[in-house]
């Protein structure tokens with residue numbers, strides 16, 4: 059049952075229960091110690107009196123019961139309040155009895171051969187008895203003390219203990235509720251926020267108080283997480299919007315051609331042919347775009363598995379060979395060529411080179427179709443530089459070229475089949491292997507792309 063209660067009540071109940079157990083056991087212990095202490099104090103007291111009486115009997119050299127009776131007044135003066143003094147002969151008959159508020163018949167006279175204590179009850183009263191054998195003639199001294207006063211005192215203390223105990227339990231219940239409430243106020247705020255996020259969206263945040271305790275830290279962590287999530291979510295949304303936009307352009311063009319052909323163009327072979335060619339080009343573009351989008355999402359999802367050391371120059375050589383055969387009017391020169399190894403999947407390194415060489419080719423100018431390549435090790439890093447002498451990138455655009463779908467000159471890039479995704483794919487791939495990628499460029503003079511990787 060208790061399992062189903064809210065944490066607030068669990069905390070309250072447990073803390074009060076624990077406090078009550080603690081309080082009760084402490085009081086019980088205190089009560090027992092007090093009881094024991096008082097009884098032993100009274101016993102000592104009675105023993106003391108016994109010694110005093112024995113000394114008196116010796117001093118007066120009393121030897122018979124009749125001599126003893128003469129000193130009754132002495133015994134009456136030394137007797138204490140609520141106490142009965144009795145001296146018995148060897149048959150157990152009282153020879154002398156003095157009493158203060160303890161009737162004679164409450165305790166039956168009894169002989170003893172050794173010193174002994176006894177506690178007996180008489181109605182509400184408790185009587186502490188000390189019996190000791192007489193030394194002057196055979197008989198017994200009995201001291202019977204009523205513990206009534208002490209018992210009354212003890213009962214009062216007991217009542218006080220119960221009252222304070224009950225007070226303490228009530229206080230602990232109250233305190234427990236307050237503490238639980240304070241503890242859970244942040245958790246409740248978090249629950250409310252999550253509830254609001256469910257209905258209102260990702261922009262809700264947990265209010266943070268300035269206590270800076272663990273719960274406030276949890277709140278901050280939660281808010282940070284929500285910031286990241288919101289950012290990722292809005293990036294994703296932006297990406298879908300951008301991608302849809304990119305897909306729409308070729309589709310609109312194809313639709314335009316098809317509509318025209320449908321209306322009248324199909325009967326004119328020249329128009330038909332031109333439209334089909336254009337549409338096919340757009341379909342190619344669509345396929346290319348979809349492929350790039352797929353690559354982009356794959357880079358994000360794929361995890362890097364254990365990779366072999368790859369000879370960078372060997373991979374670059376093979377990619378350059380392919381490029382040279384397709385673009386035979388370009389010159390690709392491996393200017394600096396050190397044998398270095400990088401831990402990377404070969405197809406990923408090839409993909410990076412293809413993207414960068416493709417850009418170098420695309421954005422070279424007619425007047426200079428040289429592409430320079432450098433591979434070397436420096437400061438414990440493998441550096442790969444791909445340099446062209448083409449149109450370059452304006453300074454203002456440099457910070458954005460790694461963004462998805464970013465193109466400096468949209469029309470030009472589109473004409474050359476660019477979707478603005480190449481560099482962002484390359485950047486993600488490079489960073490997957492703890493590498494870096496940067497661009498230095500001057501408009502009208504050319505561009506240098508520098509990729510670094512940790513040396514294997």
Ligand code: ADP
Pocket residue numbers: 417418421446448449450451459460464465466467471475476477478479480481482504505
């Ligand atoms: P795209 O597929 O359009 O080339 P990228 O992401 O590869 O997309 O490049 C983004 C933009 O950066 C390009 O549109 C182009 O404007 C610019 N750019 C990239 N590489 C170069 C380069 N070597 N020279 C000049 N501009 C470049």
